[in-house]
Amino acid sequence: MTAELPPGLAIQKVDERIMTLNVGPQHPGSGHMRIVVQIDGDYIVACDPDPGYVHRGEEKMAEYRNYITNIPHLERPVIHDSCNVLYPYVLGVEELLGIEVPERAKYVRVICSELNRCIYIMYWLAIYGIFLGHSTMFMWPAGDRELLIDLMEKISGARVTHAHFVPGGVRNDLPPNFEEVCLRQVNYFEKRIKEYAAVFYDNPILISRTQDTGVLSREDAIRLGTTGSVLRASGVNYDLRQKEPYDVYDELDVHSPVMKEGDSYARSKIPWLDMLESCKIIRQALEKMPKSGSVRVKLKPNPKGKGLDSVYKRVESGRGSLGCHIVSDGKVEPYRLKLSVGSFRNLIALPYLLKGEKLGNMPSVYWSLNYWPVEADR
Amino acid sequence: MTNTATGIVRALNSGIKHIATKRFTLRYPEEKLKFVGDGYQFDPSTGVGIAGLKGRHMLFHDHCTGCQLCSIACEGVAEAIAMVKVPEEQKQNKKSIMPQIDYGKCVFCGLCVDACPFYALYMTNDYELSSFSKEGLIYTPAQLAVKPYVEQDSEIVITKNGATHG
Numbered sequence: 001m002t003a004e005l006p007p008g009l010a011i012q013k014v015d016e017r018i019m020t021l022n023v024g025p026q027h028p029g030s031g032h033m034r035i036v037v038q039i040d041g042d043y044i045v046a047c048d049p050d051p052g053y054v055h056r057g058e059e060k061m062a063e064y065r066n067y068i069t070n071i072p073h074l075e076r077p078v079i080h081d082s083c084n085v086l087y088p089y090v091l092g093v094e095e096l097l098g099i100e101v102p103e104r105a106k107y108v109r110v111i112c113s114e115l116n117r118c119i120y121i122m123y124w125l126a127i128y129g130i131f132l133g134h135s136t137m138f139m140w141p142a143g144d145r146e147l148l149i150d151l152m153e154k155i156s157g158a159r160v161t162h163a164h165f166v167p168g169g170v171r172n173d174l175p176p177n178f179e180e181v182c183l184r185q186v187n188y189f190e191k192r193i194k195e196y197a198a199v200f201y202d203n204p205i206l207i208s209r210t211q212d213t214g215v216l217s218r219e220d221a222i223r224l225g226t227t228g229s230v231l232r233a234s235g236v237n238y239d240l241r242q243k244e245p246y247d248v249y250d251e252l253d254v255h256s257p258v259m260k261e262g263d264s265y266a267r268s269k270i271p272w273l274d275m276l277e278s279c280k281i282i283r284q285a286l287e288k289m290p291k292s293g294s295v296r297v298k299l300k301p302n303p304k305g306k307g308l309d310s311v312y313k314r315v316e317s318g319r320g321s322l323g324c325h326i327v328s329d330g331k332v333e334p335y336r337l338k339l340s341v342g343s344f345r346n347l348i349a350l351p352y353l354l355k356g357e358k359l360g361n362m363p364s365v366y367w368s369l370n371y372w373p374v375e376a377d378r
Numbered sequence: 379m380t381n382t383a384t385g386i387v388r389a390l391n392s393g394i395k396h397i398a399t400k401r402f403t404l405r406y407p408e409e410k411l412k413f414v415g416d417g418y419q420f421d422p423s424t425g426v427g428i429a430g431l432k433g434r435h436m437l438f439h440d441h442c443t444g445c446q447l448c449s450i451a452c453e454g455v456a457e458a459i460a461m462v463k464v465p466e467e468q469k470q471n472k473k474s475i476m477p478q479i480d481y482g483k484c485v486f487c488g489l490c491v492d493a494c495p496f497y498a499l500y501m502t503n504d505y506e507l508s509s510f511s512k513e514g515l516i517y518t519p520a521q522l523a524v525k526p527y528v529e530q531d532s533e534i535v536i537t538k539n540g541a542t543h544g
Contacts, residue, residue, distance in 0.1 A: 069454030072487040136393060143402050147541065150411070150534055157418045157432040157501070163487040171492070172427030175414040188536045198392040204385040298425035 018045055023362070025053045030127055031373030035350070035366065039359055047354040049347055055377040062337040067093050067303050070334070072163050077341070077375040079160045081120035083112045084317035085375070086165045088324035089337075091246060091313040093167040096305040096328050099297050105169035106247040107289035111182070112155060112164060113315075114278040114285070118189070119148050120318035121271045124370065128268055129200070131363040132209060137200045144192050147185045154178060167303065169296035179286050190279040193272065201269055210264035214353035214365035217262055224349045227342045228320020229274065229370050232258050233266035240316040252284050264361075267368035271318075302332045319343050319370045343376040399540035409543055410530040417502040418488050422495045432486045434504040435479055437522035439468060441498035444475040448490035448499055458483035459490060464519050470496075476519035481507050503528045 017040050024034035032053035038046040058077060062070050074089055075082035087109070094101060122141040129137025149159050154175050156162035164171050200206055216226070221234035231238055239256035241249045257273035259266040305328030314323035320342030327336040346369045353365050404411065415430035444461065452459040461475040468474070477490075477499070491499050504526035509515050535544040 065454035069451065069489065072455050072485055072489070146402070146404075147534065153411075153431070154414050155429060157413075157430050157488065158486060161485070161487070163489070171488070172418070172420075172429045175429040184536055185534065185541075188541055195392060198388045200389075202385055203389045204382040207385075294424075294426070296426045 015040075017041075021359075024050075028130065030123075033373040033376075035362070037354070037359070037362065042358050042360070044354045044357050044359060044362065047351045049350050051344070051347060051373060051376050053377070054374045056374075058378045059337050059339060062334055064333060066332040067167060067334070070337075071166060072161070075161055075163065077339075077378055078120065078318075078372055080123045081116050081318045082161050082163075083109075083116040083165060084120075084315060084322065086163075087113060087246075087315040087317075088313040088322055089326070090165045090167055091315070092311045092324050092326045093303075095311045095313065096309055096326060097167060097299070097303050098306075099168050099299070101169050101247075101297065102294045103248075104173075104290045104293040105295040107285050108155075108170050108174060108295060109165060109247055110249065110252070110285045111282055111289075112152070112162070112170070114282050115148050115152055116162075117318045118275050118278050119145055119152065121275050122148070124271060124318070124367075124372075125196075128364075128367050131367050132206065134200065134203075134206070137196070140192075140196065140199075144189060147189045147192075151182055151185055154181070166296065168299050169294070171296070173295045179289075183283065183286060186279050186282050190276065193275055196272065201272065207265060209361070210268060210364050210368070211261075213264045213357060213361045214267075214368065215261070215263045216267075216349055216353060218260075220349070220352065221262065224352065225345050226320070226349050227345050228316070228318075229270040230267055230346045230349065230368075231320065232256060233270045234262035235260040240314060240321050244314070246313070246315055248285070248288075251288065252281055254281060264364050264368040267370070268364075271370065304328070304332045305330055314340070317342060319372060319375065320346065339378055341375045341378065342370070343372045347371050347376060400537065400542040402541050402543070404532060404543045409532040410528075411543075412530045412533050413503050417500060418491060419500045420488075420491045420494065422497070427488075427492065430501065431503045431505065432488045432501045434481070434502055434507055434517070434526060435477075435490075435522055436500050436502045436525060437477065437519055438498045438500075439464075439466065439476065439519065439523050440470075441496045442468070442471055442476050442519075443496055443498070444471045444473045445496070446475070447493045447495065448477050451489045451493035455487055455489060456483045456485050458485075462519065477522070478516065478518050479522065480516045482512055482515040502526050503530060 018038050021037050025032040034050040036048040037044050061073055075086045078085050122145040126138045126141040153159050156164040216234050218235045221231050237258045241254045257270055259270060307330045310327040312325045314321050322342055323340035325338040326334050329335040413431040417430040418432045419428040446461050449459040449461050458480045459477045462478045464474050464476050488501055491501055532543045535542055
């Protein structure tokens with residue numbers, strides 16, 4: 001019987017020294033995914049990541065719903081980053097319909113997007129802390145997220161799945177007195193995350209565990225097609241907010257952080273530096289935002305595209321570039337919707353990074369890839 | 379890069395400082411977070427919503443015409459809204475049908491509120507909907523007409539010694 005079996009199931013002739021371990025699908029990290037590792041003593045010989053346990057068929061579901069009712073389910077892949085997941089879809093539908101969004105709505109979107117990026121990274125950081133056995137780093141980000149979740153709740157009325165972006169703008173205007181509250185809480189948030197340096201990023205225990213583990217060179221990072229924080233940790237300055245500014249990012253000063261090392265430490269530090277940058281962007285956006293005006297263009301009921309048309313839009317999400325390809329055939333539902341997500345592209349680097357590492361370094365390398373199983377499976 | 383000894387002392391020191399900072403934890407259910415406004419509402423004349431919490435719905439029987447637009451909006455999302463016969467007679471509602479919402483299915487996206495052109499469906503600040511049975515989660519039009527009693531007054535206060543819920 002020589003039937004082709006998946007790599008995890010195939011009977012392989014192996015050296016007696018080599019042991020095959022299944023890590024997952026259930027594990028303390030967030031989301032189900034399996035990593036099949038082969039170890040020689042304490043060293044990893046080969047590694048085969050096996051995603052697909054939380055596949056939900058989002059792309060197929062989108063073909064049976066109209067452009068508005070697609071909104072609530074399309075943000076489910078990453079509920080903590082729901083505004084950013086919806087962003088390329090909304091930009092794409094706007095281009096299909098040929099709508100111009102009001103200026104104030106664009107600024108509200110940028111604020112929501114940056115707040116969501118911070119909320120996502122804080123959750124990611126909390127899990128990175130607990131992966132390394134650093135329980136303080138689990139408690140602090142999980143608590144400090146509340147400052148920003150409170151702001152998103154004031155804007156959109158929901159704590160996680162906001163369903164706030166719609167083609168044509170945003171669902172509702174900012175609540176009265178929001179600028180002041182936002183500035184106060186974001187400033188305090190920035191002060192809090194700066195304290196993480198002493199307890200986590202400058203901590204010699206973290207440095208000894210993550211430095212020089214899972215090094216991804218600049219050439220490999222580009223060749224493997226990684227994106228977001230993983231790419232920037234390897235010394236490639238590529239951020240879509242700078243390179244392909246969408247909405248009002250071209251009017252804002254964005255300096256995304258870049259590090260040259262390419263190891264786990266750099267990959268874990270880039271998201272933290274990203275958050276500091278996000279705080280600056282939020283402050284700029286609050287300052288430059290028009291103080292009044294419309295936030296939503298009134299659409300006809302059941303909007304539809306003009307004949308056969310396709311559009312591809314991408315944004316910088318918490319996990320890197322997130323693209324959405326919409327094909328319209330002039331009906332009220334999209335003909336095809338394809339999401340290109342950062343998580344899946346970053347996972348490709350995992351087998352290359354883990355080869356030759358110790359098994360104990362696996363959690364720190366795996367989670368430093370900024371990988372979100374649910375988003376990768378879609 | 380700091381050396382090992384000072385690095386560990388700095389990390390410990392950073393943790394010790396937290397003995398003096400205020401507790402940030404919200405003590406639910408003794409304390410409840412305050413929200414802006416009375417819940418998410420929508421103004422069909424301008425096409426823009428009014429910020430507020432997306433909680434349990436509220437239905438105004440004297441505005442509802444039984445047009446089923448909320449039910450149609452929910453079809454692709456959660457199928458939580460069913461149109462049911464009501465015993466009362468409203469002159470704008472010839473068919474005497476009104477939405478009944480199953481909160482076991484509702485995802486609180488608020489698209490039904492955006493769909494209502496007659497100012498009949500809003501959302502309120504009530505989010506405590508747990509029930510011992512599945513039937514208890516199905517709210518009839520009569521139950522939806524009741525304005526919920528909510529007592530929420532806790533807000534995030536930022537002081538010199540850290541943030542707290544006050």
